[in-house]
Amino acid sequence: MIESYLPIFAQIVVAIVLGVLLSTLGVLIGPKRKTAQKLTTYESGIEPVGAAKERVSVKYYLVAMLFIVFDIEVVFMYPWAVSFREYGIAGLLSMVTFALLLLAGYFYIIKKGALEWD
Amino acid sequence: MPNDYLLSLPILAAAGWSVLLIILEAMLSRAALTRVFAMLGFALVGGLSVIGFPLQGLAFSEMLRIGGFQHFANIIFCLSGLLVVALSEKYLDDENVHYGEYYIVAFISVVGMMLLAAAANMAILFIGLEMMSIALYVLAGLMRRDVRSNEAAMKYFLLGAFASGLLLYGISLIYGATGELALHKIAIAIQTGSASMLFWIGFGLLITGFLFKISAVPFHQWTPDVYDGSPTPAAAFMSTGAKAAAFSALIVVVTNFSTLLQNSPTWSLVISSIALATMVVGNIAALAQENLKRMLAYSSVAHAGYMLVGIAAATPDGYSGIMFYTLVYTLMNIGAFGVVALLESKENLLLASDYAGLFKHRPMLAGAMAVFMLSLAGVPPLGGFIGKYKVFAAAVDAKLTWLALAGVLASAVSAYYYLRVVYFMFMRDPVGEAISAPATSSLAFALIAVAVVLLGVFPTEILRITDAALKFAQLPTQTGF
Numbered sequence: 314m315i316e317s318y319l320p321i322f323a324q325i326v327v328a329i330v331l332g333v334l335l336s337t338l339g340v341l342i343g344p345k346r347k348t349a350q351k352l353t354t355y356e357s358g359i360e361p362v363g364a365a366k367e368r369v370s371v372k373y374y375l376v377a378m379l380f381i382v383f384d385i386e387v388v389f390m391y392p393w394a395v396s397f398r399e400y401g402i403a404g405l406l407s408m409v410t411f412a413l414l415l416l417a418g419y420f421y422i423i424k425k426g427a428l429e430w431d
Numbered sequence: 432m433p434n435d436y437l438l439s440l441p442i443l444a445a446a447g448w449s450v451l452l453i454i455l456e457a458m459l460s461r462a463a464l465t466r467v468f469a470m471l472g473f474a475l476v477g478g479l480s481v482i483g484f485p486l487q488g489l490a491f492s493e494m495l496r497i498g499g500f501q502h503f504a505n506i507i508f509c510l511s512g513l514l515v516v517a518l519s520e521k522y523l524d525d526e527n528v529h530y531g532e533y534y535i536v537a538f539i540s541v542v543g544m545m546l547l548a549a550a551a552n553m554a555i556l557f558i559g560l561e562m563m564s565i566a567l568y569v570l571a572g573l574m575r576r577d578v579r580s581n582e583a584a585m586k587y588f589l590l591g592a593f594a595s596g597l598l599l600y601g602i603s604l605i606y607g608a609t610g611e612l613a614l615h616k617i618a619i620a621i622q623t624g625s626a627s628m629l630f631w632i633g634f635g636l637l638i639t640g641f642l643f644k645i646s647a648v649p650f651h652q653w654t655p656d657v658y659d660g661s662p663t664p665a666a667a668f669m670s671t672g673a674k675a676a677a678f679s680a681l682i683v684v685v686t687n688f689s690t691l692l693q694n695s696p697t698w699s700l701v702i703s704s705i706a707l708a709t710m711v712v713g714n715i716a717a718l719a720q721e722n723l724k725r726m727l728a729y730s731s732v733a734h735a736g737y738m739l740v741g742i743a744a745a746t747p748d749g750y751s752g753i754m755f756y757t758l759v760y761t762l763m764n765i766g767a768f769g770v771v772a773l774l775e776s777k778e779n780l781l782l783a784s785d786y787a788g789l790f791k792h793r794p795m796l797a798g799a800m801a802v803f804m805l806s807l808a809g810v811p812p813l814g815g816f817i818g819k820y821k822v823f824a825a826a827v828d829a830k831l832t833w834l835a836l837a838g839v840l841a842s843a844v845s846a847y848y849y850l851r852v853v854y855f856m857f858m859r860d861p862v863g864e865a866i867s868a869p870a871t872s873s874l875a876f877a878l879i880a881v882a883v884v885l886l887g888v889f890p891t892e893i894l895r896i897t898d899a900a901l902k903f904a905q906l907p908t909q910t911g912f
Contacts, residue, residue: 417450424457 375427386415435490438497441479441505442549445542448472452538456531462523465531469516469538476541477509484900489551493613496551496683499900503754504548504679511672511761512541517875518769519664526662528574537668540566544676548683552613553602553637556680560598560644563676564591570665571657583660590643590653598640604633614687621691637684644677645735648708655716658728663775666724667768670731675757678738682750685742692745703743703834709736710841717848721782723771726848727764730807733845734760740838741822744829747901752821754897759806759814759886766803766879770796773872783852788861797856799876806883808849809842814886821894 354361393400393408400407422428436443452472456465480502487498516534523529543562550556568591572584606612608630609620621630643650658666685692692698713733720726738756741749773796774789775781790797806815819842826835886893 414450417453421453421457424460 438490441476442545445476449538452535462529462531465534469534473509473513477506480505494552494555495549501549503900505545507675508541508544508672514765515664515668522772536566536569547676548679571661573662579660583657587657594640594643597636601633601636618687641677641681645674646732647735648712651732655725655728659724663772667765671761671764706736706739706743714841714844740826744825746825749825751897751901752825756818759818763803763806763883770800786855787859789856795873795877799880801853802880804849804852808846812887814883817890
């Protein structure tokens with residue numbers, strides 16, 4: 314049981330050793346000729362502007378959360394739709410209840426103005 | 432199938448009512464109205480549980496186990512929710528956070544508690560726990576402009592998520608060891624085979640998750656900070672309803688594996704040690720607290736320890752004692768937190784010495800607070816004494832006399848910090864101007880105090896109900912599947 318993991322373990326060891334070895338060798342014996350171009354964050358990319366720790370409007374989080382909620386709803390819809398005939402009327406009722414519960418939440422969101430951007 | 436709906440009617444009604452509250456709040460946005468409807472909902476669900484008390488059985492593909500025990504627990508949760516909602520209004524108004532959502536979230540939390548107590552399957556156990564906990568994290572951070580409230584919510588959330596992770600990992604290991612998620616089927620699987628190491632590790636993690644929620648030592652560090660920073664009524668809710676729910680689930684799990692646990696000296700030793708440590712640490716830490724909310728937080732740790740003595744005893748008497756204890760504790764602790772919430776304003780009146788001379792200004796309020804404090808200390812004619820007596824007596828019967836003795840000594844220590852509040856209220860002269868509070872709330876507290884006294888003087892009827900409730904709960908294998 315445990316022995317069967319041995320190849321994976323060996324591979325992990327090889328990966329770690331190889332990574333550390335190559336990086337160390339690069340630092341030790343590689344030539345170092347620093348130019349202004351080379352020291353930029355992305356040598357051939359877009360110039361970074363400003364700090365990374367910028368404030369992001371809380372509205373984005375709200376939209377992201379609401380998106381996830383209704384995304385999850387669809388996740389539940391798929392397996393139900395596949396076996397729609399087997400579950401029959403009881404399955405339909407369960408799904409309608411589920412959708413109605415989310416609809417109540419949606420109603421709440423709209424009424425509280427969570428979807429108004431300004 | 433129709434029987435399923437009848438059995439789980441209180442839970443279904445509670446879930447439906449929470450949706451109703453959401454729609455109501457969305458349409459009218461009036462916190463006072465939502466509050467009234469939340470109280471009506473608690474009364475309705477509690478009433479349904481009273482009516483449905485004798486019903487028992489497994490419902491919805493053996494996902495829920497409903498019996499007298501669950502109904503009794505539901506009544507405690509609804510009582511806790513009802514009292515907290517009733518006592519919250521002034522505090523929330525003072526802090527400018529009187530939103531209708533507060534009541535909705537509290538209601539959803541109660542639905543989670545009911546699911547937790549009624550879980551017959553570990554999936555439901557987890558869903559119930561999370562539903563309760565996530566709602567409590569929101570309540571802890573309700574005062575979003577207040578740094579301390581934010582800190583409380585963050586701490587509670589991070590540590591709570593960690594504990595939930597442990598619990599979920601435990602569930603997955605138990606599933607790995609036995610191949611079952613339904614509790615009674617796991618018990619059968621364990622009986623036919625022997626409990627493997629994997630099962631024991633999983634079981635330990637599962638119990639750890641519960642011990643975190645009841646704030647047992649060594650998983651108690653979050654308690655004082657969270658109770659201190661949260662809105663005071665929310666802290667009252669966490670320390671009573673959530674604790675009662677975690678204990679109900681603990682009793683359900685422990686009784687389910689009773690044959691296994693009775694033959695395990697390690698289990699008895701571990702849970703007794705945790706009970707002992709919880710009582711000692713909670714009481715000694717409470718001695719040093721000047722801030723009343725922190726004092727009550729450590730006192731709630733200590734009370735978790737007393738209740739754990741009943742789990743350690745592992746007899747029906749012990750469990751019935753815990754049920755009675757949670758009922759009394761719900762009343763007296765919400766009373767104590769409620770008085771604190773009523774008197775505290777912004778940053779003032781947080782220390783025990785601030786209550787000096789309260790009796791002169793507000794005799795009824797001071798009298799009620801004295802009853803709660805004495806009952807928490809376990810002074811004989813009051814409800815708290817009967818609760819402690821029941822769990823300690825069960826421990827003595829289970830040959831854990833040393834544990835009962837330690838519990839009695841620990842409550843003797845606790846008398847110091849409870850009586851200190853009483854001393855300030857009655858023996859000292861008032862300093863500064865009179866503490867103002869609406870007169871109607873004094874009456875509400877007096878009623879709760881009367882209930883605490885009545886539970887102490889006439890406990891027999893309630894104890895008869897808890898005994899009967901417990902009989903209905905124990906249906907691990909004989910339900911005929």
